[in-house]
Amino acid sequence: MKRLMISGLLVAALAVTACTNPDRFGADGTGAGLDANAGTTGGIIPGSANDPSSTAFFQQSIGDRVLFEVDQSTLTATGRATLDGQAQWLMTNSDYQAIIEGHADEQGTREYNLALGARRANAAQEYLISKGVPSSRLRVVSYGKERPIEICSNEACYAKNRRAVTVLAGGLTS
Amino acid sequence: MTRFLLSLCAGLALMFSAPAQAQEPLRIIIDEAIIEPLPFAAPAFQAESPAAGQMASDLASVVAADLIGTGLFREIPSSAYISTVNDFNAPVQYADWKAINAQALVTGAVNVQGNNLNVKFRLYDVFSGAELGSGLQFSGTVDGWRRMAHKVSDAVYARITGEGPYFDSRVVYVSETGPKDDRKKRLAIMDYDGANVQYLTDSGAIVLAPRFSPSGDRVLYTSYESGFPRIYVLDIGSVSRRVLESAEGTMSFAPRFSPSGQTVVYSLTQGGNTDIFQMDIASGQSVRLTNTPAIETAPSYSPDGSRIVFESDRSGTQQLYVMPATGGEAQRISFGEGRYGTPVWSPRGDLVAFTKQNKGRFHIGVMRLDGSQERLLTASFLDEGPTWAPNGRVIMFARETQGASGSSTLYSVDISGRNLRPVSTPSGGSDPSWSPLQK
Numbered sequence: 001m002k003r004l005m006i007s008g009l010l011v012a013a014l015a016v017t018a019c020t021n022p023d024r025f026g027a028d029g030t031g032a033g034l035d036a037n038a039g040t041t042g043g044i045i046p047g048s049a050n051d052p053s054s055t056a057f058f059q060q061s062i063g064d065r066v067l068f069e070v071d072q073s074t075l076t077a078t079g080r081a082t083l084d085g086q087a088q089w090l091m092t093n094s095d096y097q098a099i100i101e102g103h104a105d106e107q108g109t110r111e112y113n114l115a116l117g118a119r120r121a122n123a124a125q126e127y128l129i130s131k132g133v134p135s136s137r138l139r140v141v142s143y144g145k146e147r148p149i150e151i152c153s154n155e156a157c158y159a160k161n162r163r164a165v166t167v168l169a170g171g172l173t174s
Numbered sequence: 175m176t177r178f179l180l181s182l183c184a185g186l187a188l189m190f191s192a193p194a195q196a197q198e199p200l201r202i203i204i205d206e207a208i209i210e211p212l213p214f215a216a217p218a219f220q221a222e223s224p225a226a227g228q229m230a231s232d233l234a235s236v237v238a239a240d241l242i243g244t245g246l247f248r249e250i251p252s253s254a255y256i257s258t259v260n261d262f263n264a265p266v267q268y269a270d271w272k273a274i275n276a277q278a279l280v281t282g283a284v285n286v287q288g289n290n291l292n293v294k295f296r297l298y299d300v301f302s303g304a305e306l307g308s309g310l311q312f313s314g315t316v317d318g319w320r321r322m323a324h325k326v327s328d329a330v331y332a333r334i335t336g337e338g339p340y341f342d343s344r345v346v347y348v349s350e351t352g353p354k355d356d357r358k359k360r361l362a363i364m365d366y367d368g369a370n371v372q373y374l375t376d377s378g379a380i381v382l383a384p385r386f387s388p389s390g391d392r393v394l395y396t397s398y399e400s401g402f403p404r405i406y407v408l409d410i411g412s413v414s415r416r417v418l419e420s421a422e423g424t425m426s427f428a429p430r431f432s433p434s435g436q437t438v439v440y441s442l443t444q445g446g447n448t449d450i451f452q453m454d455i456a457s458g459q460s461v462r463l464t465n466t467p468a469i470e471t472a473p474s475y476s477p478d479g480s481r482i483v484f485e486s487d488r489s490g491t492q493q494l495y496v497m498p499a500t501g502g503e504a505q506r507i508s509f510g511e512g513r514y515g516t517p518v519w520s521p522r523g524d525l526v527a528f529t530k531q532n533k534g535r536f537h538i539g540v541m542r543l544d545g546s547q548e549r550l551l552t553a554s555f556l557d558e559g560p561t562w563a564p565n566g567r568v569i570m571f572a573r574e575t576q577g578a579s580g581s582s583t584l585y586s587v588d589i590s591g592r593n594l595r596p597v598s599t600p601s602g603g604s605d606p607s608w609s610p611l612q613k
Contacts, residue, residue: 073446
């Protein structure tokens, strides 16, 4: 998995956020309250990738996704480490909820891949719950092979498409 | 939607003399390996009213296209004709048609009065010098002229092959546009040959796998409209839809109607586990049919409604199983190399069509219900999701091409593996579902 490393470059971080992680829940906090908080957060701009309670930080520094082997829904060691970080973050930032989206690569029939994506999302959800995240804050959905992020037809792309992505909702209550 | 009243006029048949005894009746046996398609002639139909001129030649063209599209027939071009047909009721000059090797001759006549259309046709066995079956006529509306042509083709095809008809049918499918990482999907319905495409949903939410009701009036499909996959039932006539009952925190998908049209069998996922359930559509009451930690999905009823074929990975890989329609013990039927999914029971009851995945390739295949006589009909990077023509002799499916610019196209193939051909649609297509023969 190609994890995005923490970037000190605010501009770059915002650009990545805007382009790969459109926030459907309006939780990234860009804009509102920015001036008011600027003085009390020691230069950290709320909602940006260097605000540890932001969606952008979760996506880029914690890692919002875990990857799976072909036709598997067992968490890898790397995946469990990422989920440990997610669990800790979700416990700290208790005003967020999350939907875990399960996905499959295109090598499989549509219905089976929907069910396989559900297994993957569920594996991630159960791990987070086992680490203390209340189940009431987590939901799962599977997209099967309907939403690939990489579109080449070889293992380099398939490996990134076999994923469970933790998508945050809520947070930054005003 | 325009509905048509089609009437078979038995009276017309009385106008014709009884067919002479043919020594070698005109016949195509579909199961046999066809080396040479049967040559036929379909001259422009006779216009019996001033307004019928264009339609007279269009009708003959659609009939010819239907027959050629089966791969079983070859049209003799009009430039080769010795005789012309100027009168629907005049005796046929068999020698002239024999001379150009037209084994079958289709003649027709068209009458248009306002929005009313009347089409008559006759089929001749040229080499026997006799009419094959009786003349028929169909009445409907001018808008529905293609259906009239398909009715004629159905009669010709059925008389020559002895198989059931299938041209007067429709297909509901998922229309696709855009690249793989931003694909827009919407439900569409069209005639079996790709004509008259209409859209049934917008592309605001992912829609998957529409399935016709047994009477062809409704469609079950899966939509992410709510943010989660849920099953909807859509009335084709009014294009109104409603969501079926589902519990919070579950996903439901892969629906199919029972032969009665009153219940739906589908997959429900809860806690990461996918099982098969059955629901009474009117009451929303559901019953669990499988209960294992495996993935159980893609259920399809037998034509008599007594059994269900489905896929399960309970053995470790996707395989096909048959169980009673009430649930209970399932028998595995697929034992070949590779993985088997998306089983669909033939409307004739004799075969199951499936998607097979083996060594990085995908195939559409058929096998008997005991798993014997497996036959792979296609091979490609990704073939998927077969659906049966109403006569159980032709299969439509979707083929996705590989790579960043890959797209999905509908194809048809007959059950012997012959006559693989794309189905023309305005944009990409997937998840076809073939309607029953229209009434």
